[in-house]
Amino acid sequence: MSVFFQLPNGDVYLLEPYERQQNLSSSNLSFRDYYQGVIATNDTFLGNVIVSASSGLKQVQFAVPLYNENSFKKNNSNTETSISGILSTGLNLQSFAKILGSVNLTHTNNERIVLLDGNGSIVAASSKNLTNLDYENEIFTDTKSYKLALNGKNGTILEEINGAHKSITYSPVNAFSNTWVLLLIKDYQMMI
Numbered sequence: 001m002s003v004f005f006q007l008p009n010g011d012v013y014l015l016e017p018y019e020r021q022q023n024l025s026s027s028n029l030s031f032r033d034y035y036q037g038v039i040a041t042n043d044t045f046l047g048n049v050i051v052s053a054s055s056g057l058k059q060v061q062f063a064v065p066l067y068n069e070n071s072f073k074k075n076n077s078n079t080e081t082s083i084s085g086i087l088s089t090g091l092n093l094q095s096f097a098k099i100l101g102s103v104n105l106t107h108t109n110n111e112r113i114v115l116l117d118g119n120g121s122i123v124a125a126s127s128k129n130l131t132n133l134d135y136e137n138e139i140f141t142d143t144k145s146y147k148l149a150l151n152g153k154n155g156t157i158l159e160e161i162n163g164a165h166k167s168i169t170y171s172p173v174n175a176f177s178n179t180w181v182l183l184l185i186k187d188y189q190m191m192i
Contacts, residue, residue, distance in 0.1 A: 002015060002016060002017065002054065002055070002089065003015075003016050003087070003088070003089045004087075005085055005088075006085060008082075008084065008085060009028070010029050010030025010035050011027055012024060023054045025053045033047045033048055033050070034062075035063065037063070038064070038065045038083070038086050039083065042065055042083065043177055046062050046178050047178070048178070049119070049122070049123055059091060059092070063087070064087050066084055066085045066086065066087055067082070068084040094124075096123050097124040097126075100113045100115060100124050100125060103126055110187045111186040112125060113182065114182075114183045116141075116146065116182075116183065117178075117181075118150065118180060119141075120140055140181075140183065145168040145183060146181050148170055149171055150181055152172050153170075154169075156168065156169040161185075166185050167187075168184070170184075
């Protein structure tokens, strides 16, 4: 786990543990979605899956805007708020996988739960063969269920993934100012 403070322009001011700051491939992270999300919303933002610029590991960033105390003083009846920095931490994706792995699923229908970020990257999955987050055989972003959930819908539909019929129950996950998707996928046996 790491925690860092960014200046309003995206420059990394301090990263702990410090060894990670020495390994940064770029000292300005204003291109990251969590930075842009905080700046756009002036609110807490949970980013999508990224590869850390300091560790090279996949993670999601939880970022919180910080304000100068004087930003909240009224000036000519307008309240102006300006961000004085962003405090951020990388969340451990294995924690998400552990939670999903603890769900009691039936193995007769090859059930699994997959949590996807707003870009369709796997955050975590209940199935051990998906928890390494490098599983690319199933393309979830092209599924109707993913697209519906990303647009705030929930339900169950039948879809074909990699030539196999699946029953997919889908739901959006409101992750602060971002939307993620939760899918329950099970094999669908057609009656003949």
